[in-house]
Amino acid sequence: xxxxxxxxxxxxxxxxxxxxxxxTSSKTLYGLYWYKxxxxxxxxxxxxxxxxxxxxxxxxxxxxxDEKKQQSSLHITASQPSHAGIYLCGAGDNAGNMxxxxxxxxxxVKP
Amino acid sequence: DTAVSQTPKYxxxxxxxxxxxxxxxxxxxxxxxxxxxxxxxxxxxxFSYNNKExxxxxxxxxxxxxxxxxxxxxxxxxxxxxxxxxxxxxxxxSRSGFNPGELFFGEGSRxxxx
Numbered sequence: 001x002x003x004x005x006x007x008x009x010x011x012x013x014x015x016x017x018x019x020x021x022x023x024t025s026s027k028t029l030y031g032l033y034w035y036k037x038x039x040x041x042x043x044x045x046x047x048x049x050x051x052x053x054x055x056x057x058x059x060x061x062x063x064x065x066d067e068k069k070q071q072s073s074l075h076i077t078a079s080q081p082s083h084a085g086i087y088l089c090g091a092g093d094n095a096g097n098m099x100x101x102x103x104x105x106x107x108x109v110k111p
Numbered sequence: 112d113t114a115v116s117q118t119p120k121y122x123x124x125x126x127x128x129x130x131x132x133x134x135x136x137x138x139x140x141x142x143x144x145x146x147x148x149x150x151x152x153x154x155x156x157x158f159s160y161n162n163k164e165x166x167x168x169x170x171x172x173x174x175x176x177x178x179x180x181x182x183x184x185x186x187x188x189x190x191x192x193x194x195x196x197x198x199x200x201x202x203x204x205s206r207s208g209f210n211p212g213e214l215f216f217g218e219g220s221r222x223x224x225x
Contacts, residue, residue, distance in 0.1 A: 042201060101155070103152065104152045
């Protein structure tokens with residue numbers, strides 16, 4: 001089965017700093033999804049990447065997909081306390097079903 | 112209106128009991144899912160239903176039985192609860208089960224088995 005490994009597992013940054021979260025797949029990626037989970041709440045969809053080299057941005061969050069390396073990165077510019085939460089990457093299998101999530105990256109932003 | 116709603120939000124029960132968690136989506140989506148998030152925050156797919164048909168069942172014990180009376184509802188019934196069943200269970204929905212795109216998640220149901 002497909003496995004997604006996220007790094008780092010946790011991250012504490014000072015407000016205003018930039019940060020990057022990585023997601024590496026053990027198998028070929030057929031679509032890569034980024035979600036954010038606030039503590040004690042459900043998951044909120046951030047972005048979906050489907051093509052190699054694709055890059056998407058939403059406010060201060062940018063995600064890229066490197067299909068050859070089977071990796072995706074999520075970059076947050078000028079972090080704010082509102083960015084705190086757990087970031088999870090998810091990937092579909094070759095049948096097009098979304099099955100697997102990474103272990104998550106816990107982000108804390110210190111004011 | 113909440114897009115994907117789950118009840119109850121919290122559930123505390125004894126080992127051996129049977130319990131159910133209900134999920135409803137008002138988005139008109141064709142596919143619904145149940146995910147389990149353990150204490151380490153690992154999120155794993157349990158079931159997926161597309162238009163009331165089961166399309167995924169990921170090595171979940173048969174004590175867990177999903178029931179979908181219609182495409183807007185996917186309930187999870189758990190028999191003979193065990194300590195290891197303690198987790199947060201998330202319901203989700205998507206427009207279709209193939210290349211599902213964005214999944215909409217409920218807020219989760221925290222199950223504690225004593």
